[in-house]
Amino acid sequence: MIQASAKNINVWYGDFLALKEINMSFEPNSVTALIGPSGCGKSTFLRLFNRMNDLISNFKLEGKITVNDKDIYAKDVKIDEIRKSIGMVFQKPNPFPKSIYENVAYGLRVNGVNDRRTLDETVERSLKQAALWDEVKDNLKKSAMSISGGQQQRLCIARALAVEPSLILMDEPASALDPISTAKIEELIFELKKEFTIIIVTHNLQQAGRISDYTGFFYLGELIEHDKTQKMFLNPSQERTQNYITGRFG
Amino acid sequence: MKKFRKIIEKFIEAVLFSSSTITSLTVILIIIFLFKEGIGLFKSSPLEKNYVIEVSKKNPVKELNATQLKAIFNQDITNWSLVGGNNDSIILFTTSNITDYYSEEELGSNLEHLNEKMGEFIIQHPNAIMYISSKSLPVGFGGHNVKVKDISVNDFIFGKQWYPTSEPIPSYGIWPMIIGTLMVTLGALLIAIPLGISTAIFMAEVAHIRIRNVLKPVIELLSGIPSVVFGFFGLIIIVPMIQQTFHLVVGETVLAGSIILGIMALPTIITITEDALRTTPQSLKEASLALGATRWQTLVRVVIPYSKSGISTAIILGIGRAIGETMAVLMVTGNASNIPHSFLVPTRTIPATIAAELGEVSYGGLHFKALFALGIVLFLFTIIINLTVEFVKNSGKRSRA
Amino acid sequence: MVVIILFSILGFIIYRGISVISWDFLTKMPDDGMTKGGILPAIVGTGYLVLGSMIFAFPIGVLSGIYTHEYLKDSWLKTFIRFMTNNLSGIPSIVFGLFGMALFVNYLKFGDSIIAGSLTLGLLTLPVVIRTTEEALKSVEDSLRLGSYALGATKLQTIHRVILPVAYPNIITGLILSIGRVSGETAPILFTVAAYFLPKLPSSIHDQVMALPYHLYVLATSGTNMEKTRPMAYGTAFVLISIVLIINTLASILRRRLGKKVKMN
Numbered sequence: 001m002i003q004a005s006a007k008n009i010n011v012w013y014g015d016f017l018a019l020k021e022i023n024m025s026f027e028p029n030s031v032t033a034l035i036g037p038s039g040c041g042k043s044t045f046l047r048l049f050n051r052m053n054d055l056i057s058n059f060k061l062e063g064k065i066t067v068n069d070k071d072i073y074a075k076d077v078k079i080d081e082i083r084k085s086i087g088m089v090f091q092k093p094n095p096f097p098k099s100i101y102e103n104v105a106y107g108l109r110v111n112g113v114n115d116r117r118t119l120d121e122t123v124e125r126s127l128k129q130a131a132l133w134d135e136v137k138d139n140l141k142k143s144a145m146s147i148s149g150g151q152q153q154r155l156c157i158a159r160a161l162a163v164e165p166s167l168i169l170m171d172e173p174a175s176a177l178d179p180i181s182t183a184k185i186e187e188l189i190f191e192l193k194k195e196f197t198i199i200i201v202t203h204n205l206q207q208a209g210r211i212s213d214y215t216g217f218f219y220l221g222e223l224i225e226h227d228k229t230q231k232m233f234l235n236p237s238q239e240r241t242q243n244y245i246t247g248r249f250g
Numbered sequence: 251m252k253k254f255r256k257i258i259e260k261f262i263e264a265v266l267f268s269s270s271t272i273t274s275l276t277v278i279l280i281i282i283f284l285f286k287e288g289i290g291l292f293k294s295s296p297l298e299k300n301y302v303i304e305v306s307k308k309n310p311v312k313e314l315n316a317t318q319l320k321a322i323f324n325q326d327i328t329n330w331s332l333v334g335g336n337n338d339s340i341i342l343f344t345t346s347n348i349t350d351y352y353s354e355e356e357l358g359s360n361l362e363h364l365n366e367k368m369g370e371f372i373i374q375h376p377n378a379i380m381y382i383s384s385k386s387l388p389v390g391f392g393g394h395n396v397k398v399k400d401i402s403v404n405d406f407i408f409g410k411q412w413y414p415t416s417e418p419i420p421s422y423g424i425w426p427m428i429i430g431t432l433m434v435t436l437g438a439l440l441i442a443i444p445l446g447i448s449t450a451i452f453m454a455e456v457a458h459i460r461i462r463n464v465l466k467p468v469i470e471l472l473s474g475i476p477s478v479v480f481g482f483f484g485l486i487i488i489v490p491m492i493q494q495t496f497h498l499v500v501g502e503t504v505l506a507g508s509i510i511l512g513i514m515a516l517p518t519i520i521t522i523t524e525d526a527l528r529t530t531p532q533s534l535k536e537a538s539l540a541l542g543a544t545r546w547q548t549l550v551r552v553v554i555p556y557s558k559s560g561i562s563t564a565i566i567l568g569i570g571r572a573i574g575e576t577m578a579v580l581m582v583t584g585n586a587s588n589i590p591h592s593f594l595v596p597t598r599t600i601p602a603t604i605a606a607e608l609g610e611v612s613y614g615g616l617h618f619k620a621l622f623a624l625g626i627v628l629f630l631f632t633i634i635i636n637l638t639v640e641f642v643k644n645s646g647k648r649s650r651a
Numbered sequence: 652m653v654v655i656i657l658f659s660i661l662g663f664i665i666y667r668g669i670s671v672i673s674w675d676f677l678t679k680m681p682d683d684g685m686t687k688g689g690i691l692p693a694i695v696g697t698g699y700l701v702l703g704s705m706i707f708a709f710p711i712g713v714l715s716g717i718y719t720h721e722y723l724k725d726s727w728l729k730t731f732i733r734f735m736t737n738n739l740s741g742i743p744s745i746v747f748g749l750f751g752m753a754l755f756v757n758y759l760k761f762g763d764s765i766i767a768g769s770l771t772l773g774l775l776t777l778p779v780v781i782r783t784t785e786e787a788l789k790s791v792e793d794s795l796r797l798g799s800y801a802l803g804a805t806k807l808q809t810i811h812r813v814i815l816p817v818a819y820p821n822i823i824t825g826l827i828l829s830i831g832r833v834s835g836e837t838a839p840i841l842f843t844v845a846a847y848f849l850p851k852l853p854s855s856i857h858d859q860v861m862a863l864p865y866h867l868y869v870l871a872t873s874g875t876n877m878e879k880t881r882p883m884a885y886g887t888a889f890v891l892i893s894i895v896l897i898i899n900t901l902a903s904i905l906r907r908r909l910g911k912k913v914k915m916n
């Protein structure tokens with residue numbers, strides 16, 4: 001079974017070809033890490049899945065992206081509907097300058113849900129899933145800006161979980177955090193895998209090795225290799241992957 | 251429900267869009283209305299409406315221009331031969347000197363005999379030139395009409411005299427005001443540029459953060475003081491000071507205008523220059539310092555060249571502020587419409603002229619049109635300034651990319 | 652140096668003006684060729700003009716700023732609107748006066764009236780309000796926008812629920828500062844509303860009014876009895892300066908207060 005897939009993807013920014021002929025698919029309840037030197041197109045690829053690139057004016061896409069067997073770039077698709085069913089976590093924690101509670105409830109509220117009971121339940125469930133509940137349950141009304149960076153990132157994860165996505169996209173979610181917070185996030189990803197499918201961009205090869213089931217190696221806009229993480233790290237079939245993983249470039 | 255929300259979003263977007271078009275619309279409307287009211291000046295005869303210049307049928311002169319007419323009525327030209335006629339001396343006749351020739355009884359209590367007398371006059375005085383209302387011409391009048399050349403753009407821009415109300419021919423030459431405006435602005439810049447840029451450098455590169463935190467609001471305040479208050483201050487303090495220092499008859503001079511305008515342009519120049527200096531990347535400065543350059547050398551060789559386009563923008567905007575300023579200048583420059591030959595004589599600027607005279611003119615008259623034409627000139631100045639700013643900004647961006 | 656200039660101006664006017672200020676000065680009609688009495692009608696007139704121009708310029712300016720910053724992508728339309736807005740802000744205030752007279756007073760036949768003056772002042776402030784709004788929106792981090800979109804919020808929801816709550820302290824501060832600017836403008840009202848001497852309060856928006864800055868101009872330059880109107884002029888200048896001072900202080904207090912509130916919430 002396939003949760004999400006990319007077929008014959010080419011992406012341009014103006015005249016610049018940022019992604020070339022990418023084919024990739026993702027199994028449910030798996031974690032896939034996207035690695036590669038910076039500028040190789042990892043973020044661009046990741047953002048195809050919730051159509052965030054649409055916000056860039058000179059962006060052009062060729063190929064087909066499906067999530068839950070639905071072509072998300074089809075004409076009759078509503079972008080905000082797509083984004084609701086797919087969670088995203090960014091590199092820098094970006095909580096809204098609202099209370100912790102309102103941050104988590106945001107996705108529901110913009111969806112027209114205002115029922116107090118539903119909101120309360122969802123906020124609690126999401127914060128628990130994001131392993132933040134115990135730390136903030138007495139301070140739900142406090143500003144999200146007042147908690148630590150690591151907590152903020154977990155809050156952003158909770159915020160993404162609240163809309164019950166089937167797929168979660170993470171773009172270097174731990175690169176702005178200290179080692180302890182990073183460990184917490186990694187632990188959390190491990191837990192989340194039970195219920196969600198996760199695609200995560202990371203700069204940190206150890207991290208990719210620790211948390212992912214599959215790894216895709218991007219280089220200059222091409223997908224060089226995509227395989228089980230174990231296999232990729234121990235016995236890559238491509239020389240360029242080997243070179244990157246052993247630190248010879250990038 | 252979803253549909254409904256979509257419609258609302260579209261509607262709000264439309265509202266937002268129409269708001270954003272208002273500025274463009276206003277600029278266009280300003281252009282239209284300035285031209286609508288002002289351009290008429292250049293298609294009109296300089297004579298008052300319904301007034302005509304008449305001479306005897308025997309007189310060969312058929313056309314005169316405004317300068318000649320003015321000279322004739324000022325008695326600078328007293329012989330017809332100088333304007334292409336016979337060698338006869340000119341006799342002036344205007345509605346205001348009728349009584350030199352005819353008593354009130356002769357004209358009748360309601361001027362009912364006026365027309366008849368006009369007819370008589372031109373027969374008796376074949377060398378006369380008459381400036382009269384076309385309504386006072388009798389049937390079978392024995393004179394012929396002298397054409398007066400329309401006011402030209404050239405006369406308007408380069409004319410050296412501004413006598414908008416003189417009879418029978420007003421003059422609308424704005425050259426003295428253009429020079430006056432430029433001189434006052436130039437003086438203001440000589441004061442504001444060195445002072446403004448050094449303050450900006452001080453704030454951006456030298457001053458302690460605490461001093462900066464004091465200076466910032468001070469400058470904000472300075473830019474918030476109304477121009478009449480500056481004018482008032484200038485009138486009470488600076489004008490007498492100049493008068494005493496230079497032993498002048500009047501202290502209201504180009505210099506007074508320049509000083510006040512210089513002060514008023516300061517906040518613009520300081521703020522924009524400081525912003526520009528601040529955009530210099532820290533890495534660039536550190537690179538220079540690491541190579542052993544002193545702070546001062548870094549400033550002169552790295553920071554200032556890097557911010558060049560920003561500083562130029564600041565100066566040009568400062569010019570814009572100075573050229574357009576009205577009230578303060580009006581209050582301190584003395585409003586004499588002659589070409590200033592030094593900084594210590596009175597002058598008048600374009601905006602000050604509009605402000606001083608528009609209140610007293612009749613709607614739609616020549617003078618009214620002339621003031622709107624002045625507005626056009628001022629508007630063109632500002633457009634040029636804006637285009638220059640745009641150009642400088644873009645070239646700055648390109649050279650950095 | 653700049654500080655010295657400012658304080659000499661402020662100091663001088665406050666020093667001379669403060670002794671003139673009294674309850675009567677603020678609440679009485681001018682009297683006796685403007686040598687006695689107060690400046691009430693000018694204060695009221697300026698109040699009306701500020702109010703009128705704000706009613707016009709605030710909504711339109713803020714909406715316009717939101718549109719250009721949040722909706723317009725980098726296109727020729729954005730460049731054009733920006734260029735026009737910059738142009739409008741560079742046009743001298745006296746030209747606005749001419750325009751206001753031609754359009755509102757004569758063409759639309761409002762006559763010299765509060766409405767004509769307010770609209771003229773409103774147009775003059777419009778670019779300032781737009782610029783303020785855009786600056787405030789620019790200071791909102793893009794990551795917040797992305798975060799909101801990623802949760803499926805529409806553009807309008809993002810603006811309404813995330814961007815404006817963050818940006819509004821700066822917008823409000825800017826708006827307040829522009830009030831100060833408007834209350835001191837003279838040139839645009841010369842031919843659209845301002846009355847030389849009108850010792851009564853306006854009863855409708857079609858009335859002429861006196862206004863503080865114009866009143867100061869009149870007192871300073873064309874009073875019938877310069878010696879006796881001087882104190883009145885000092886007093887008026889003092890009131891004008893006080894308005895600016897109060898507004899600037901208010902703005903900076905508000906900026907700090909609201910800024911904190913948004914952060915802590």
Ligand SMILES: Nc1ncnc2c1ncn2[C@@H]1O[C@H](COP(=O)(O)OP(=O)(O)O)[C@@H](O)[C@H]1O
Pocket residue numbers: 013016018036037038039040041042043044045056
């Ligand atoms: N908005 C954009 N406009 C133009 N080029 C872009 C844009 N975003 C990214 N790129 C280019 O596309 C390439 C891939 O970028 P990105 O996906 O961000 O790389 P990564 O996340 O792997 O570091 C880079 O060369 C980058 O310069």
Ligand SMILES: [Mg+2]
Pocket residue numbers: 042043044
């Ligand atoms: Mg990236």
